[in-house]
Amino acid sequence: MQPILRACDISKSFGAVHALDKARLTVERGEIHALLGANGCGKSTLCKIIAGTVGLDAGEVLIDGQLAALGSPHLAEEQGVALFYQELSLVPQLSLGENIFLGREPRDRLGFTDRAAIQRQTEALIDRVAAVAGKGFTPDARVFDLSPDQRQLAEILKVLARKPKIIIFDEATATLDRRQVEVFFDILRVLKAEGVSSIFISHRMDEVFAIADRITVMRNGETVAEFAAAETDRYAVVYAMVGETGAIAASVRDHKPLEGDARLAVKDVRAARLGPVSFTAQRGEILGLGGLQGQGQKALLAGLFGAEPFQGGSVSLDGVDVTARRPADAMARRIAYVSGDRGRDSALPGRSILENTAIASLVRERRHVVPGAVFRERFTEVLAGLNTRYAGLDAPIGSLSGGNQQKVFISRWLSPAPGLLLLDDPTKGIDLGAKGDFYLLARKLADEGATVIIYSSEDSELLSLCDRVLVLNGGAITADLVGDRLTPFELTRASYGDAA
Amino acid sequence: MSRFVDLAKNPLLISSVAILALLILGELVSPGFARGDQIVRLLTVSAILGIAAAGQNLVILGGREGIDLSIGAVISLGAVIAGNVMNGSDAAIPLAFAAACFAGFMIGTVNGLGVTYLRIPPLVMTLGMMGVIQGGLVVLSRGVPSGNAAPALMAFVNRSAFLGIPGILFVWAAIVVLMALMLKRTRFGWSIYAIGSNENAAILTGLPARRIRVLLYGLAGLFGGFTGVCVIGYTGNSFISVGDQYVLPSVIAVVIGGTSLAGGAGSYTGTALGAIALILLQSVLTTLNLEFWGRQVIFGGTLLLLMLLYGRQARLRV
Amino acid sequence: MTGLNKLGGRTWVVTAAALIVLLVINAVLQPNFLEPSVVQSNLTTFLPLVLVAIGQTYVILGGDIDLSVGAIVALVNVVTVTVIAGLGGDGTAVVIGLVAGMGVGATCGLVNGLIIAGLRFQPIVTTFATSIVFSGLALWVLPQAGMPVPEPYWRTYAGSILGVPTVYVIYVVAFLIAAVLATRPFATRLKAVGGLRTAAFQTGLELGRLRVSAFMLSGLFGAFASLCLTGETASGDPLMGQTLAMSAISAVVLGGTALAGGVGGTLGSVLGAWVIGMIGSVIFFAGLPFEYQTLVQGLIILAALAGGVLVTRR
Numbered sequence A: 001m002q003p004i005l006r007a008c009d010i011s012k013s014f015g016a017v018h019a020l021d022k023a024r025l026t027v028e029r030g031e032i033h034a035l036l037g038a039n040g041c042g043k044s045t046l047c048k049i050i051a052g053t054v055g056l057d058a059g060e061v062l063i064d065g066q067l068a069a070l071g072s073p074h075l076a077e078e079q080g081v082a083l084f085y086q087e088l089s090l091v092p093q094l095s096l097g098e099n100i101f102l103g104r105e106p107r108d109r110l111g112f113t114d115r116a117a118i119q120r121q122t123e124a125l126i127d128r129v130a131a132v133a134g135k136g137f138t139p140d141a142r143v144f145d146l147s148p149d150q151r152q153l154a155e156i157l158k159v160l161a162r163k164p165k166i167i168i169f170d171e172a173t174a175t176l177d178r179r180q181v182e183v184f185f186d187i188l189r190v191l192k193a194e195g196v197s198s199i200f201i202s203h204r205m206d207e208v209f210a211i212a213d214r215i216t217v218m219r220n221g222e223t224v225a226e227f228a229a230a231e232t233d234r235y236a237v238v239y240a241m242v243g244e245t246g247a248i249a250a251s252v253r254d255h256k257p258l259e260g261d262a263r264l265a266v267k268d269v270r271a272a273r274l275g276p277v278s279f280t281a282q283r284g285e286i287l288g289l290g291g292l293q294g295q296g297q298k299a300l301l302a303g304l305f306g307a308e309p310f311q312g313g314s315v316s317l318d319g320v321d322v323t324a325r326r327p328a329d330a331m332a333r334r335i336a337y338v339s340g341d342r343g344r345d346s347a348l349p350g351r352s353i354l355e356n357t358a359i360a361s362l363v364r365e366r367r368h369v370v371p372g373a374v375f376r377e378r379f380t381e382v383l384a385g386l387n388t389r390y391a392g393l394d395a396p397i398g399s400l401s402g403g404n405q406q407k408v409f410i411s412r413w414l415s416p417a418p419g420l421l422l423l424d425d426p427t428k429g430i431d432l433g434a435k436g437d438f439y440l441l442a443r444k445l446a447d448e449g450a451t452v453i454i455y456s457s458e459d460s461e462l463l464s465l466c467d468r469v470l471v472l473n474g475g476a477i478t479a480d481l482v483g484d485r486l487t488p489f490e491l492t493r494a495s496y497g498d499a500a
Numbered sequence B: 001m002s003r004f005v006d007l008a009k010n011p012l013l014i015s016s017v018a019i020l021a022l023l024i025l026g027e028l029v030s031p032g033f034a035r036g037d038q039i040v041r042l043l044t045v046s047a048i049l050g051i052a053a054a055g056q057n058l059v060i061l062g063g064r065e066g067i068d069l070s071i072g073a074v075i076s077l078g079a080v081i082a083g084n085v086m087n088g089s090d091a092a093i094p095l096a097f098a099a100a101c102f103a104g105f106m107i108g109t110v111n112g113l114g115v116t117y118l119r120i121p122p123l124v125m126t127l128g129m130m131g132v133i134q135g136g137l138v139v140l141s142r143g144v145p146s147g148n149a150a151p152a153l154m155a156f157v158n159r160s161a162f163l164g165i166p167g168i169l170f171v172w173a174a175i176v177v178l179m180a181l182m183l184k185r186t187r188f189g190w191s192i193y194a195i196g197s198n199e200n201a202a203i204l205t206g207l208p209a210r211r212i213r214v215l216l217y218g219l220a221g222l223f224g225g226f227t228g229v230c231v232i233g234y235t236g237n238s239f240i241s242v243g244d245q246y247v248l249p250s251v252i253a254v255v256i257g258g259t260s261l262a263g264g265a266g267s268y269t270g271t272a273l274g275a276i277a278l279i280l281l282q283s284v285l286t287t288l289n290l291e292f293w294g295r296q297v298i299f300g301g302t303l304l305l306l307m308l309l310y311g312r313q314a315r316l317r318v
Numbered sequence C: 001m002t003g004l005n006k007l008g009g010r011t012w013v014v015t016a017a018a019l020i021v022l023l024v025i026n027a028v029l030q031p032n033f034l035e036p037s038v039v040q041s042n043l044t045t046f047l048p049l050v051l052v053a054i055g056q057t058y059v060i061l062g063g064d065i066d067l068s069v070g071a072i073v074a075l076v077n078v079v080t081v082t083v084i085a086g087l088g089g090d091g092t093a094v095v096i097g098l099v100a101g102m103g104v105g106a107t108c109g110l111v112n113g114l115i116i117a118g119l120r121f122q123p124i125v126t127t128f129a130t131s132i133v134f135s136g137l138a139l140w141v142l143p144q145a146g147m148p149v150p151e152p153y154w155r156t157y158a159g160s161i162l163g164v165p166t167v168y169v170i171y172v173v174a175f176l177i178a179a180v181l182a183t184r185p186f187a188t189r190l191k192a193v194g195g196l197r198t199a200a201f202q203t204g205l206e207l208g209r210l211r212v213s214a215f216m217l218s219g220l221f222g223a224f225a226s227l228c229l230t231g232e233t234a235s236g237d238p239l240m241g242q243t244l245a246m247s248a249i250s251a252v253v254l255g256g257t258a259l260a261g262g263v264g265g266t267l268g269s270v271l272g273a274w275v276i277g278m279i280g281s282v283i284f285f286a287g288l289p290f291e292y293q294t295l296v297q298g299l300i301i302l303a304a305l306a307g308g309v310l311v312t313r314r
Helices: A043-050 A073-078 A096-100 A115-128 A148-160 A178-193 A205-211 A234-242 A244-248 A297-305 A327-332 A353-364 A372-385 A402-411 A432-447 A459-465 A488-495 B002-008 B011-029 B036-061 B071-086 B090-117 B122-141 B151-158 B167-185 B187-197 B199-204 B209-235 B244-256 B268-287 B292-309 C002-007 C011-029 C036-061 C069-086 C091-119 C123-141 C151-158 C166-182 C185-195 C197-202 C207-233 C244-254 C266-285 C290-313
Strands: A005-014 A017-027 A032-037 A058-063 A081-084 A166-170 A197-201 A214-219 A222-228 A262-271 A274-282 A286-290 A312-317 A335-339 A420-424 A451-455 A468-473 A476-482 B160-162 C146-148
Touching (some): A005 A043, A017 A032, A017 A058, A017 A197, A017 A214, A032 A205, A043 A166, A073 A081, A096 A148, A096 C185, A115 A148, A148 A178, A178 A205, A205 A234, A214 A234, A222 A234, A234 A488, A262 A297, A274 A297, A274 A312, A274 A451, A274 A468, A274 A476, A286 A297, A286 A459, A286 A488, A297 A327, A297 A335, A297 A420, A297 A451, A327 A335, A327 A353, A335 A402, A353 A372, A353 A402, A353 B187, A372 A402, A402 A432, A420 A432, A432 A451, A432 A459, A451 A459, A459 A488, A476 A488, B011 B268, B036 B071, B036 B151, B036 B167, B036 B209, B036 B244, B036 B268, B071 B090, B071 B122, B071 B209, B071 B244, B090 B122, B090 B151, B090 B209, B122 C123, B122 C244, B122 C290, B151 B167, B151 B209, B160 B167, B167 B187, B167 B268, B187 B199, B187 B209, B199 B209, B244 B292, B268 B292, B292 C123, C011 C266, C036 C069, C036 C166, C036 C185, C036 C207, C036 C244, C036 C266, C069 C091, C069 C123, C069 C207, C069 C244, C091 C123, C091 C151, C091 C207, C151 C166, C151 C207, C166 C185, C166 C207, C166 C266, C185 C197, C185 C207, C197 C207, C244 C266, C244 C290
Parallel strands (some): A017 A222, A032 A197, A032 A214, A081 A166, A166 A197, A286 A468, A335 A420, A420 A451
Antiparallel strands (some): A005 A058, A214 A222, A262 A274, A262 A312, A468 A476
16 A cells, blocks of 8 residues: 655755755654654654745655645645644644634635634534543633643644544644643554544654654754664664664763853743752863753753743852842843844844944943944954954845854854853854864863853754753753763763653 | 945935935925025924924833823923023023923823723823813813913023024033933933833843833923923913824824834934924925815824834734 | 633623613713613714624734725715715615615725635735725725715614614614524634634635635624715715724724634624713713813723733733
């Protein structure tokens, strides 16, 4: 029999980044297929291509043996592919039933919305998840009033209502607890019995082995292995994910071990979906925050900078309390923050390079008048030190490449040098050359006495840059990897909740 | 090539060319249009609009769909307050300015608080405020014009102070210089651009975005009050809807001057040129015997056209 | 705060309560308040605002705003009276005039919608700009107030159809249109567009078409309001309806529709419009000096906006 889905030699580049390089994926009818790989291996991109939300550069996708035209999510849906959105696609103001049937409302003979049918069909869908639905999960409950778990379930029901042949679940279980995961698996099994195939991306190894029939592993945009779940074990899978050499070789870094007392002490800090978390860090240390995406790393960095203040706990730096209520507090203590989401968190579009870099200095130095000549001299020097390519300080920020923009944004914090530098996935979407400059800079700042805390969605970045990596899982620190234990193998294992 | 395109898109250049073209057109249609004293008269009218537009400029620069439609009512209020404070007495002029500016500032601050903390869309908030002020003016004045300008104030606006140029033009020139310095050379100015350009990024560089925005609306009110005093100096006495005619032109002057309605980009120098261009346009249209409706349609159309050039919303993506 | 939270989306209950209180106050102030003729005259006074508020509700539900509806009212009025007068003022002329007026309203809405949804302009500034153009055009069509409509027009409006006062017939028709629209998929989809535009987009809704439809409805209901006002004034006035847009927005907010979009409905807006009308009549009959009326009305509207935004935001 034909496989329900066959994706052959799919390639896709985003600018200079090759996200996919001849990736393959074959899914049989009525199969639960796990797609695994380290962060940034291209599995999400592959799924988006199959679901029609991202176009492909080369390769083809066959559904039921037919060449599929996947120009848009709508087209993909017509051909039976449904994507379960990790980012919610529900309208909070509408009811559960209205959301599930939005855009495909059942109608009566006069063309009016058939509310009774919505009610009935929604109830039927809810019955399938009744065991975990929880209180108030009724067809006319407003999504706004549902708990996050219930919203997740609603999202699943919305997909199910479309009666697809293939459902792609991209980290569907990330926010579910153990009991809910069981129910989710029950749903997958029901679908399987109905002949529906699922592509299942999970970051929990035990889940994969509990539910998947087959496993495809990706690495660096390529498909590197395919397993039948019953015939393999988790070690083989992890090896495939990180690559032979990566798994065996110890860290190639040559950093001398750090000695002395901790200068940064974070104690019992809490925020939504984080903590309480405690840890310390030393002068000159580059501390990585590892783990899967969305495990509290960003909340920790935002809290340290006061952008989203902690709900409890304390932070001290060199013996001084630096718990920040707002960014200006943190800045006064020489704490700096650079986000990888430049468009949202850093860029002042339409403003000059000088303004984009010098604005923080005005605040930090409490200056009311802009010392134009001083700033020009200072930032010309700083930007030159970072090998920044730009036409002039008065050119708009938008005229620079992503990497050079990021250099401008980090230069905000370099004079004077920061005591604590917080980096939130700082090299996202920037070219290799700029990345290299960035790593050099982080190391140089650390050598000069700064403490650097970096979260990265790329494990390789943490491994090559950090002295120590804290792995976060579900808002808690689940592993502290240092020295011999700081290896790709250990990092992947710890991230997937499979710590030894 | 790109340098040429950049230059062709420079709002300061466009406004200047427009001013020159309108002057030539005016002179052709009605000889004497561009005579020295005529130009001074047009500049005086432009100055009043320009000062009102300074406040509008600030709130628009601050982003978040910033706009102040209560500015006309504030101008009327300023004029009524000033007229009653002065009542023809030169000695009371400083007090008149102080009272009008203070009242404007307070009203603007309320606008700012509503916009920032209650998150009422600025246009709705200021439009609602306009209604309240107009109602208040009816109560204050009992519908009858009251108060009148002091002679020195009228001389300040209408008569030559130096070389045939009235005092208000010197004041306006000073405002242009001060606004330019403020926007380009102070932290406050940079903060305005920063919150208008990307509020989140501005907050992450330590700027108190909310407080700054409240202050911007306060300043818009202050400029409105100041304009009100100038208006009564120009007309001699006040009536309660004297400021209404400035609402729309103040927005258009800002837009002509190249300030993006999305905020974060533009300059007051541009706005000042925009005010002059607008007054010239108005005057040419009048000279051409174009009726009121035609001027309205041209105004509205100009605003729509300019929106095509500046500040459209982003396309939705998956 | 939880009490308020529970009321989010049910703000119209509060508005209904306010309406009842106002009714009682009015009944006390005006002994003949509940007489059928007085009831009818009050409902006639409120009708234009009710209609404009219904139309505005759709635009606001979709996450936009229409400031031009007041200008549309003026433009429809002058076009209608001019067409009727130009065609001689007989029955056929009146009908053609009515149709022309509605066409003008719908077209204005279409223009608003196309510019906003098609060219991605900000709705607030765009409708502000188009309102200037529309009122300019109104002045072009009819430079000064005047040009009376033929007697049958206003007689019919003030009279009755098949024994039912015409005003009530219009109310019923308007409510029917609103009720039909509320039970079509359109209503839910429009709320989705205003509620979370990205989610609506992700779900595959045709955002542009929905938003344009909402603006056209606003224009059309603006036209209905204008034709009613014309029945009342019996003549053309290019400055008609200037305050209607703002009052209608206030009515919509009072009725529990969130300014941010996505929550609410036309029923609340109707109640909101009545409340605003009643406040006016309470102020009038309470013997408040004339000068205070604008001020009190302005304050109430501003308070309603602020309160409405607070309650529905959550």
